[in-house]
Amino acid sequence: MPKKDQLYELIRANPFISQQDLAARLGLSRSAVANYIATLVRERRILGRAYVLPDHRPVVCIGASNLDRKLRSLGPLALGTSNPARQTESFGGVARNIAENLARLGAPTSLITAVGPDASGRALLAHADEAGIDTRSVLLVDGAASGTYTAVLDEDGEMRVALADMAINDALTPAFFASRAPQRAGAALIVADLNLPHDAVAGLLGDALAGGVPMVVVAVSEPKINRLPRDLRGLRLLILNLGELAERAGRAMDSEAAIARACLDLQTDGAQDVIVTRGAQGVMFTTPDGLRSLAAPAVDVVDVTGAGDAFAAAVCWSLYSGASSLDLACRRGLALSAMTIGCAQTVCPQLAPGLLDEPVDSPRLLKD
Ligand SMILES: Nc1ncnc2c1ncn2[C@@H]1O[C@H](COP(=O)(O)OP(=O)(O)OP(=O)(O)O)[C@@H](O)[C@H]1O
Numbered sequence: 001m002p003k004k005d006q007l008y009e010l011i012r013a014n015p016f017i018s019q020q021d022l023a024a025r026l027g028l029s030r031s032a033v034a035n036y037i038a039t040l041v042r043e044r045r046i047l048g049r050a051y052v053l054p055d056h057r058p059v060v061c062i063g064a065s066n067l068d069r070k071l072r073s074l075g076p077l078a079l080g081t082s083n084p085a086r087q088t089e090s091f092g093g094v095a096r097n098i099a100e101n102l103a104r105l106g107a108p109t110s111l112i113t114a115v116g117p118d119a120s121g122r123a124l125l126a127h128a129d130e131a132g133i134d135t136r137s138v139l140l141v142d143g144a145a146s147g148t149y150t151a152v153l154d155e156d157g158e159m160r161v162a163l164a165d166m167a168i169n170d171a172l173t174p175a176f177f178a179s180r181a182p183q184r185a186g187a188a189l190i191v192a193d194l195n196l197p198h199d200a201v202a203g204l205l206g207d208a209l210a211g212g213v214p215m216v217v218v219a220v221s222e223p224k225i226n227r228l229p230r231d232l233r234g235l236r237l238l239i240l241n242l243g244e245l246a247e248r249a250g251r252a253m254d255s256e257a258a259i260a261r262a263c264l265d266l267q268t269d270g271a272q273d274v275i276v277t278r279g280a281q282g283v284m285f286t287t288p289d290g291l292r293s294l295a296a297p298a299v300d301v302v303d304v305t306g307a308g309d310a311f312a313a314a315v316c317w318s319l320y321s322g323a324s325s326l327d328l329a330c331r332r333g334l335a336l337s338a339m340t341i342g343c344a345q346t347v348c349p350q351l352a353p354g355l356l357d358e359p360v361d362s363p364r365l366l367k368d
């Protein structure tokens with residue numbers, strides 16, 4: 001690739017890179033770099049250099065992007081045999097879903113994820129661009145397949161089993177995240193999912209502790225809870241469901257006292273706050289006075305896929321927009337997940353900027 005294009009790719013991957021770094025990485029002099037940049041500006045491939053103001057700092061979502069396939073059984077699901085079903089395809093991955101929710105709610109949002117050079121990788125990026133998500137920090141992994149997630153839903157829309165082929169996320173290493181340090185440092189809030197390798201999560205937490213960008217971690221599944229480091233210092237908030245909490249604690253969550261004890265353990269490990277989602281039973285969250293519960297609104301389930309991600313996105317939106325109350329954040333989360341469960345799509349298409357500004361019990365949030 002010609003030097004000018006190599007330089008362009010380096011700037012695309014890291015718009016904060018200095019001319020000195022560019023010169024060192026490309027084996028050029030500073031003045032040659034300046035000349036190439038001037039040419040790229042003339043060609044309008046670079047539109048200018050910007051200062052990043054605090055009020056435009058984005059929420060940076062870090063983790064998985066998938067192509068989701070949902071197979072919904074047309075009748076009662078029978079195991080060990082073939083069931084007539086309808087298939088739909090959509091874009092998924094916990095971090096990507098959260099990013100799409102946030103962008104559609106009007107928050108400046110950027111996504112750090114890995115995609116392959118395949119049709120689904122290109123489609124994932126194009127769809128994210130169209131949703132207004134900044135994808136310039138995405139890692140393109142040569143020779144790897146983009147992630148896929150295949151879920152089997154029963155005739156009522158409840159997920160019965162799902163299979164995730166997401167080996168590509170192993171490329172999201174601490175060394176890769178070091179290359180995205182400037183973008184992370186410019187974030188208002190970092191939201192990471194546990195599709196990331198353990199050491200990457202640990203590295204991000206270390207940076208949060210040292211650098212002060214608040215960080216939220218969203219659990220993904222029971223098998224992936226082991227990616228959550230023991231040491232949680234630096235973590236502003238952990239969001240996980242009851243099964244994931246039981247897996248982390250190594251014991252059953254068969255009473256509110258057991259849940260409270262497990263949350264306290266997570267706080268002793270270093271997490272500032274914890275939210276436990278409990279499906280139709282709503283959520284519990286930590287407060288200085290102990291654990292509090294909120295009930296989920298009753299909803300007619302169309303498809304539960306994405307409910308947890310919508311919940312996490314609304315909580316993050318609430319924190320990002322300056323409200324420090326976890327109670328308000330959880331109410332917003334419950335409202336957005338109810339709306340998502342009432343939609344066939346993983347990210348509800350009715351989302352719009354200003355939606356969560358309304359009173360959280362608004363009928364618009366709970367119904368169409
Ligand atoms: N059947 C349901 N009825 C009402 N609300 C629900 C139901 N299932 C989920 N929710 C809402 O969605 C939130 C998140 O759901 P859940 O606890 O199942 O998390 P999750 O396992 O991360 O979700 P998922 O993986 O399905 O996206 C719940 O706190 C609740 O508000």
Ligand SMILES: O=c1[nH]cc([C@@H]2O[C@H](CO)[C@@H](O)[C@H]2O)c(=O)[nH]1
Pocket residue numbers: 064066067068091092093094095097148149164166195220221224305306307308309346
């Ligand atoms: O291991 C994983 N399973 C499923 C998902 C994603 O969860 C979403 C639903 O909550 C869905 O979009 C799937 O891709 C993931 O990111 N990692």
